[in-house]
Amino acid sequence: MKKLLLVALIAIFAITLFAxxxxxxxxxxxxxxxxxxxxxxxxxxxxxxxxxELGQPVVxxxxxxxxxxxxxxxxxxxxxxxxxxxxxxxxxxxxHWLGLTPxxxxxxxxxxxxxxxxxxxxVKADNEWYxxxxxxxxxxxxxxxxxxxxxxxxxxxxxxxxxxxxAVGIVPDAVTWVPTTGAAPSIVELLGGHVDAITCSIxxxxxxxxxxxxxxxxxxxDERDSRFEGVPTLKELGVDWASGTxxxxxxxxxxxxxxxxxxxxxxxxxxxxxxxxDFMNKNGFGIKVRNAEEFTAFVEEQDSVWKEVLxxxxxxxx
Amino acid sequence: MENILxxxxxxxxxxxxxxxxxxxxxxxxxxxxxxxxxxxxxxxSYYLSPLAGLAMVLGASFTAIFSGDIPxxxxxxxxTPASGAATLDGFEMxxxxxxxxxxxxxxxxxxxxxxxxxxxxxxxxPPLANLALQFTNYEYFWLGLFGLSMSVVLSKGNVIKxxxxxxxxxxxxxxxxxxxxxxxxxxxxxxxxMSGIEFIPAMIGLFGLSEVLKRIQGGNKSLSRPTxxxxxxxxxLKALRIIGKRFFVVVKSAVIGTLIGALPGAGADIxxxxxxxxxxxxxxxxxxxxxxxxxGVIAPTSANNAALGGTWIPxxxxxxxxxxxxxxxxxxxxxFGIQPGPLIFxxxxxxxxxxxTVALVxxxxxxxxxxxxxxxxxxxxxxxTSTVMAGVVIFSMIGxxxxxxxxxxxxxxxxxxxxxxxxxxxxVPLAPMILGIILGPMIEDNxxxxxxxxxxxxSLFFQRPISIVFICxxxxxxxxxxxxxxxxxxxxxxxxxxxKNN
Numbered sequence: 001m002k003k004l005l006l007v008a009l010i011a012i013f014a015i016t017l018f019a020x021x022x023x024x025x026x027x028x029x030x031x032x033x034x035x036x037x038x039x040x041x042x043x044x045x046x047x048x049x050x051x052x053e054l055g056q057p058v059v060x061x062x063x064x065x066x067x068x069x070x071x072x073x074x075x076x077x078x079x080x081x082x083x084x085x086x087x088x089x090x091x092x093x094x095x096h097w098l099g100l101t102p103x104x105x106x107x108x109x110x111x112x113x114x115x116x117x118x119x120x121x122x123v124k125a126d127n128e129w130y131x132x133x134x135x136x137x138x139x140x141x142x143x144x145x146x147x148x149x150x151x152x153x154x155x156x157x158x159x160x161x162x163x164x165x166x167a168v169g170i171v172p173d174a175v176t177w178v179p180t181t182g183a184a185p186s187i188v189e190l191l192g193g194h195v196d197a198i199t200c201s202i203x204x205x206x207x208x209x210x211x212x213x214x215x216x217x218x219x220x221x222d223e224r225d226s227r228f229e230g231v232p233t234l235k236e237l238g239v240d241w242a243s244g245t246x247x248x249x250x251x252x253x254x255x256x257x258x259x260x261x262x263x264x265x266x267x268x269x270x271x272x273x274x275x276x277x278d279f280m281n282k283n284g285f286g287i288k289v290r291n292a293e294e295f296t297a298f299v300e301e302q303d304s305v306w307k308e309v310l311x312x313x314x315x316x317x318x
Numbered sequence: 319m320e321n322i323l324x325x326x327x328x329x330x331x332x333x334x335x336x337x338x339x340x341x342x343x344x345x346x347x348x349x350x351x352x353x354x355x356x357x358x359x360x361x362x363s364y365y366l367s368p369l370a371g372l373a374m375v376l377g378a379s380f381t382a383i384f385s386g387d388i389p390x391x392x393x394x395x396x397x398t399p400a401s402g403a404a405t406l407d408g409f410e411m412x413x414x415x416x417x418x419x420x421x422x423x424x425x426x427x428x429x430x431x432x433x434x435x436x437x438x439x440x441x442x443x444p445p446l447a448n449l450a451l452q453f454t455n456y457e458y459f460w461l462g463l464f465g466l467s468m469s470v471v472l473s474k475g476n477v478i479k480x481x482x483x484x485x486x487x488x489x490x491x492x493x494x495x496x497x498x499x500x501x502x503x504x505x506x507x508x509x510x511x512m513s514g515i516e517f518i519p520a521m522i523g524l525f526g527l528s529e530v531l532k533r534i535q536g537g538n539k540s541l542s543r544p545t546x547x548x549x550x551x552x553x554x555l556k557a558l559r560i561i562g563k564r565f566f567v568v569v570k571s572a573v574i575g576t577l578i579g580a581l582p583g584a585g586a587d588i589x590x591x592x593x594x595x596x597x598x599x600x601x602x603x604x605x606x607x608x609x610x611x612x613x614g615v616i617a618p619t620s621a622n623n624a625a626l627g628g629t630w631i632p633x634x635x636x637x638x639x640x641x642x643x644x645x646x647x648x649x650x651x652x653x654f655g656i657q658p659g660p661l662i663f664x665x666x667x668x669x670x671x672x673x674x675t676v677a678l679v680x681x682x683x684x685x686x687x688x689x690x691x692x693x694x695x696x697x698x699x700x701x702x703t704s705t706v707m708a709g710v711v712i713f714s715m716i717g718x719x720x721x722x723x724x725x726x727x728x729x730x731x732x733x734x735x736x737x738x739x740x741x742x743x744x745x746v747p748l749a750p751m752i753l754g755i756i757l758g759p760m761i762e763d764n765x766x767x768x769x770x771x772x773x774x775x776x777s778l779f780f781q782r783p784i785s786i787v788f789i790c791x792x793x794x795x796x797x798x799x800x801x802x803x804x805x806x807x808x809x810x811x812x813x814x815x816x817x818k819n820n
Contacts, residue, residue: 034722035357036646041653044361064722066512067495073509098500101509147771153500178771179498184638184645188582191636192451194771207637207659283652315500 020258022082026057030078030086032071034064038283042115042247043087045279046270053266067091067152069101076107080252082259085111088250090156093302097310098154099317105303109255110295112267113248115280116288118221119150119160120202120231124190125215132218133237135197140170147195149178149186154315157183157199159306160220160243162313164199164234167241172313190214201244202228203284220244225286246288246302248295264292321671324369325679333366334373334676338683341378342691345385348526348710349518349717351398352382353642360650368654368669372647373676379643380680383586383622384428384688388695391420391615392546395526395710399518400586400622402752403594405525406472407607407614414610417546418692422557423612424619425688427568429681430561431620434572435579435627436677439634446580446628447635455768456779458583460788462760465588467795468595469750472608480750483741487754490515491762498766510726517755519718519731524748526714527735530707532742541704546696552689560612567597567613568620575621579628583760585641586625591753593621599798627677634662634670 027050031043040062047058063071068091075086088108096104121132129135139146150157158179162172175196180186183200190198191213198205202225208214216231220243224233234241249267251260270276271289280287290298310316324330337359344355355378363371386397391408404424411420438446453461466484473480493504494514505511533540561568571593578589597617598607607614629640637659639645651658656666663670699706718731738748765779772778779785794801 036353036360036642036649038649041649061723063724064513065724066509067500069509069512070722070724100495100502100512144773152497176770176773178767179500180767181497185582188451188632188636188638189454191638192454194454207657207661210657211660213660282655283649 020256020262022259022262023054023056025083026059027051027054027082028078028084029058029060030071030075030084031060031062032064032068032075032087032089032091033062035062038285039087039089039247041283042285045276046087046114046249046267049270049273049275050266053269054262067095067098067100067155069095069103072108073101073103075250076103076252078252080255082251082255082263084252085263086250087247089247090245090302092250093299094154094156094159094306094310097307097316105299107253108250109253109260109292110299111249111251111260111263111292112271113246113288113290113295113298114267114271114276115247115285116244117201117203117246117286118219118225118242118244119157119199120205120216120220121164121197121199121218121234122190122202122205122209122214122216123197124193125212127196127215129197129217131237132232132234132239135217136165136168136170136239139165139174140168143170143174144176146175146197147178148175148197148199149180149189149195150199151180151182151186153177153179154310154313156243156245157186159309159313161199163243163309164220164239164241166309166312167234167239187214201284201286202231203286206284227281244286246298248290260292321668322675324672325373325675329367330370330373330672330676333363333370334377334680335683335687337374337377338381338680338687339690341381342385342687342694344378345382345397346388346691346695347713347717348389348395348397348522349714349720351518352379352386352400353646354720355379355382356643356646360646363650364653368651368656369672369676371650371654372669372673373680375643375647375650376673376677377680377683379626380428380432380623380677380684381687381691383626384425384619384684385691387424387428387619388421388691390525391424392417392695392699393526393706393710394529395714396521399521399756400590400625402521402525402587402749403590403618403622404615406594406618406749407610407612410608410610411615412546415547416610418551418696419553419557420610420615421692422552422554423560423615425685425692426554426557426561427616427620428623428688429684430568431572431575432623432627432681432684433678434569434620435576435624436674436681437627438573438576438624439627439630439677440674443631443635446577447631450580450582450632451636452784453581453583455764455771456782457784457788458581459761459764459768459779460785460792461578461581461584462757462764464788464792464795465592465595465757466753466761467792468591469753471595471598471604471795472591472749472753473747476745479744479746483746483748484750484754486741487751487756488758488761489754490520490751491755491758497759497763498770510724514759515730515755516718516721516727518721519727520734520755521752522714522717523731523734523736524738524752526710527731528738528742528748530710531735531739533703533707541707542702545699545701545703545706552692561616564613564616568616571597571617571620572624575624576628576631578621579625579640580631581628582632582638582640583764585629586622587756589625589628590618590622591749591756594618595795599795630673630677633658634673636660637662 033039051058078084183204386401387404390401390404394409469484575589633644
């Protein structure tokens with residue numbers, strides 16, 4: 001009898017412990033970037049869809065600053081009860097190597113990745129470079145002559161450029177990086193003829209490519225993008241380099257596995273919906289879905305990739 | 319024609335009207351900016367047609383930029399960053415009991431300036447956009463320096479104090495991550511300081527909180543009085559008569575505003591300051607500026623509303639944002655399934671015609687909605703000063719927090735409030751300090767990035783045609799006083815000789 005009671009007790013205990021009732025109140029989705037930008041649009045879309053899936057309101061809060069450090073920090077150091085989730089971006093794998101924050105990728109647990117945008121190599125349409133090979137050969141022969149841009153110093157588009165040059169044995173200083181506040185001002189610089197080439201995602205420069213003012217020489221991905229079939233990958237040209245930005249959903253580390261499972265199922269379900277595909281296409285976001293396990297492994301790998309590239313570029317702070 | 323009439327379809331017209339009242343509300347509250355109004359509207363606009371959605375954005379942004387001038391004129395607290403220059407002569411007019419006249423002028427000039435900006439957008443967008451492409455770091459550097467030289471113009475009387483204020487502003491602007499190297503400066507390992515001192519909390523503190531402190535110092539007697547003493551009487555005819563005589567000032571300022579707005583690296587706030595400075599510099603009575611002169615009110619307000627039209631030029635022609643509002647708009651266009659960029663005129667020509675029409679209709683509506691705004695505001699300001707000032711403190715805090723959801727920015731606002739209060743006690747003008755904070759990054763980043771491009775060679779800064787124009791303007795700003803005196807002397811001397819010879 002006593003034994004039975006004990007078993008019953010343990011059973012009750014176990015049920016209350018494992019059957020999580022989540023969510024029972026509204027969830028905050030931290031967006032580390034400003035309202036109105038691309039990441040913000042994705043955050044708001046995901047928040048809408050998640051609230052439909054989970055039956056509780058999901059509210060986007062933009063916490064910007066510190067090159068993404070403020071928002072990622074707010075997301076990582078929040079209570080790990082599943083009520084604060086973060087739209088995590090690639091910067092989680094570069095910020096701490098740049099010495100911007102003690103926060104690392106290990107401070108977060110990864111739910112799922114939903115997006116990946118490879119870097120493109122873009123020049124003016126009337127430029128004499130007809131392929132990435134032309135450009136790289138020219139850069140190697142005329143070191144210090146060309147100006148490249150795409151975004152700020154140490155950002156993903158700068159690192160994409162460094163990685164590309166490094167892959168063909170050219171030192172990063174062979175071209176001068178012109179820092180700007182983002183892809184849009186870099187496109188202005190390129191259109192005005194003030195820089196020679198830019199690295200940024202192809203959709204960001206798509207309006208100018210479509211109008212025939214700019215041309216994309218290559219895409220830094222494993223395979224061609226179905227939206228830009230004519231643009232070859234660097235790998236096809238024999239340059240072993242792929243790079244780009246990505247976004248996903250994360251929670252503070254040691255959040256309970258049950259909550260993570262509920263969130264992962266919800267995000268993966270959204271990511272397979274027509275609404276999601278439609279949204280991503282409209283906004284020019286590349287779709288790349290990785291589940292929690294794959295995403296975690298990917299972030300870990302990214303962290304070491306960028307450490308290496310930042311070191312080559314002279315940005316690494318140890 | 320059909321596209322033009324589409325604006326008057328209730329599905330478009332009603333959202334436009336609603337958003338305009340919303341813009342008046344948001345712009346009139348210090349800390350809530352036109353950008354924020356637009357960011358709040360966008361999620362709603364997805365449920366509407368593209369034209370209705372963009373009509374809401376246009377309506378809210380134009381009214382918010384005007385409405386920011388209301389607290390600037392009545393209380394010396396700019397409602398949006400673009401209203402900084404309205405705190406100068408507008409507020410002085412209020413002190414003389416002519417606040418409602420100042421705002422009526424402001425409203426009409428906003429609408430006229432806005433119209434000129436839109437007309438330029440419709441007529442000469444492609445050439446203006448191509449001119450903007452000629453601007454790179456060298457030109458932006460000189461433009462920034464030209465703007466900063468206005469701080470000499472803006473400092474009443476004591477130039478040394480004006481320049482000191484500008485330098486304090488410049489020093490503040492060096493805080494944060496350095497754009498050329500990504501190195502954090504003066505951040506003391508504080509993550510919040512990494513992106514620098516947020517401009518808007520600093521501005522609210524300098525103008526808003528310091529004004530509150532000043533009035534508290536005035537003691538109980540002044541605090542228990544109504545906030546503004548004059549009877550708010552709006553007399554459109556009187557205002558129009560004044561504007562009729564100064565129409566050239568409005569046109570000149572609006573053109574300057576549109577040009578500056580068309581540059582992707584500068585916006586409505588810089589446009590307002592520059593046109594104020596230019597107006598004072600070319601005025602026959604520069605000594606009247608800062609004492610409540612009409613020209614000092616109409617120049618900046620014509621420019622900032624015109625600048626909004628200007629920001630749409632690179633946005634429509636190249637698909638490149640001219641400011642934070644158009645950046646949000648371009649994102650919204652994608653959501654509507656419209657690809658912004660050079661092809662938009664061909665692929666979505668109807669929509670572009672619609673945008674132009676809405677923008678023009680909004681200027682007419684602005685006059686009516688604006689009057690309601692002025693009336694509503696003056697009702698609030700009939701309350702006791704102490705009540706209004708308490709409200710100002712609360713909204714200053716909310717506004718500062720709302721910029722990026724950060725408590726840190728509330729402290730920034732408080733610190734700048736106290737700083738502004740103390741600086742004004744020793745007669746240091748605050749306007750040049752604001753200019754320093756706005757233009758510091760523009761000058762420094764463009765100088766350094768420019769030098770990076772040339773490998774350290776300065777000569778390119780002096781060789782390009784647009785740069786030379788700016789250099790001449792700067793030289794003129796500093797020497798025009800002496801130059802005019804010299805010319806006067808020469809001509810007077812000549813005159814005397816002629817008399818002698820006769």
